[in-house]
Amino acid sequence: MPADLLAGERTSRITTLLPVALLAGLVVVQAVAGEGGAIVVDARLVAVGVAVVLLVLRANFLLVVLAAAAVAALLRLAGWG
DSSP: OOHHHHSSHHHHHHHHHHHHHHHHHHHHHHHHBOGGGOBOOSHHHHHHHHHHHHHHTTOOHHHHHHHHHHHHHHHHHTTOO
16 A cells, blocks of 8 residues: 555544544444344443543543443342343
8 A cells, every 4th residue: 555645644633533433333332232233221321321421520441440330230230231
């Protein structure tokens, strides 16, 4: 592949943002996809919401993961999701 094709500013911006968009799409699909592709609102979606709030508040990433996992576990223990 020619180097000048990959060296442009537009290409650089796209290749910088593409992994973020792909990961966001994967998170959404994993958080709301049920059997047969149906949209399901359960403990996973609430856990992702908790993670988003903590990330907006600039919490430590380990705290974000542990809090989201704890919320999902507690909701499943309570019988939801």
